[in-house]
Amino acid sequence: MRLSVIVPALDEGETIAATLARLQPLRGRGHEVLVVDGGSRDDTRARAAALADRVLQAPRGRARQMNAGAAQAAGDLLWFVHADTLVPPDADRLLVAALAGRGAAWGRFDVRLSGRRPLLRLIGRLMNLRSRLTGIATGDQGLFVSRELFGRVGGFPDLPLMEDVELSRRLRRELRPLCLRQRLVTSSRRWKQRGVLRTVALMWYLRAAWALGVPAQRLAARYE
16 A cells, blocks of 8 residues: 655745654655645745655645645555644554554544643543544544545545535545544644634634534634
8 A cells, every 4th residue: 555645835844844754764665745835935845845755836725735636646545744743653554554454444643732731732632532533533633545535525625624624524424434543743833822722712613613504714714
């Protein structure tokens, strides 16, 4: 099984090198890493060039960037990793071993927010528990899906926000996700910038509003 790791990026010059450095062992074992830039105004593309198989360009928007990467990917399994996320160096072996013989075609990892604050650790645990109960994965959790299933459900919907939640819903109709307990470490910068409790409240509001039918465009404006 060959993996295509797809990393959407926008102005991630400060984080992209560390993210891609963790993916080099996978490249050494024959998997590919694609960075899809959405129009960065910093040195993201230059920093990524030496650490990725290809650096692609696509219209701004995480869903559009990830779909563009999937369209160019050569692997059997698509793995979407955010540009501020650190993965285990043996993540490919974990994926192959977990998928073998289980009939699963999509899933995600557990996540831990960076930093030592106990509240951030608790939030990470609650995110993983919620995902396990609902069968919904978020982008921070490193969503992976077989190329065949991704194409069957139409890829990521063209939304400015909630594209990961909506894709999870589509995939869940086909089969339940595989929830790996190994953890990715994702940056807690947005939690620190906005305030931890304020960010929790905002995320709850956005998910509730989306469930009630509020358009993604309005939610994206609120998020920004």
